[in-house]
Amino acid sequence: MFEQFFPDEYLDSTYKIDFDKLYREGCRGVLFDIDNTLVPHGEPADDRAKKFFAHLRDMGMKYCLISNNQLPRVKPFAEEVGALFIENAHKPSRKNYEKAMQLMGTTTKNTVFVGDQLFTDVYGAKRTGIPSILVKPIHPKEEIQIVLKRYLEKIVLHFYKKSKLK
Numbered sequence: 087m088f089e090q091f092f093p094d095e096y097l098d099s100t101y102k103i104d105f106d107k108l109y110r111e112g113c114r115g116v117l118f119d120i121d122n123t124l125v126p127h128g129e130p131a132d133d134r135a136k137k138f139f140a141h142l143r144d145m146g147m148k149y150c151l152i153s154n155n156q157l158p159r160v161k162p163f164a165e166e167v168g169a170l171f172i173e174n175a176h177k178p179s180r181k182n183y184e185k186a187m188q189l190m191g192t193t194t195k196n197t198v199f200v201g202d203q204l205f206t207d208v209y210g211a212k213r214t215g216i217p218s219i220l221v222k223p224i225h226p227k228e229e230i231q232i233v234l235k236r237y238l239e240k241i242v243l244h245f246y247k248k249s250k251l252k
Contacts, residue, residue, distance in 0.1 A: 088245045091205065091208060091209050092246045092249065093204070093208045093219060093220035096220045096246065098222050099221055100200055100221050101134065105145070108147075109145050109147055112196055113198055114197070115147070115149065115150070115192030115196060116149045117152050117183065117186050118149060118151050118152070118199075119152065119203070119206075120159075121202075122223040123221055125163075127225060131163050131166035131167050135166075139169060143168060148192060149169055150169060150172065151169045151171040152186050153173055153174075154206065155173060170190065172185060177210040178206050178213060183216060198216065198219060200219045201219075201221070204243070205235055207220070
């Protein structure tokens with residue numbers, strides 16, 4: 087019933103993902119949400135994020151930020167970390183997931199999505215045929231529409247966790 091919203095993996099943090107292993111396994115591109123996935127909501131890129139993207143770049147991994155936020159939020163962050171980006175992405179629409187892969191020169195076979203929301207990030211990736219990694223939100227401060235979705239996400243995550251035990 088809720089499987090269309092289930093991530094392929096659920097981890098504590100973007101910064102706990104073994105991207106070196108993903109690269110060895112053939113992953114060549116990563117799509118990232120920004121707010122509460124890489125930094126707290128509305129915050130600029132911090133040193134941890136900058137070092138993280140430098141590591142991805144050094145290993146040869148392509149990456150693109152795909153955000154429902156507007157240009158004034160997304161562009162400065164992307165410039166700070168040296169990322170391709172798509173703002174106002176209308177996630178979970180497939181269109182901009184596909185556009186991001188085109189920008190990176192990757193496909194659904196060698197791209198993964200990392201985000202903190204089930205109904206936009208994970209669902210959009212699933213609709214596009216991209217594996218997804220759901221991460222726990224970095225910080226509890228969020229916009230009201232996201233706070234409301236979090237209650238529904240708890241229900242879906244309950245069934246996700248239950249399915250993993252089987």
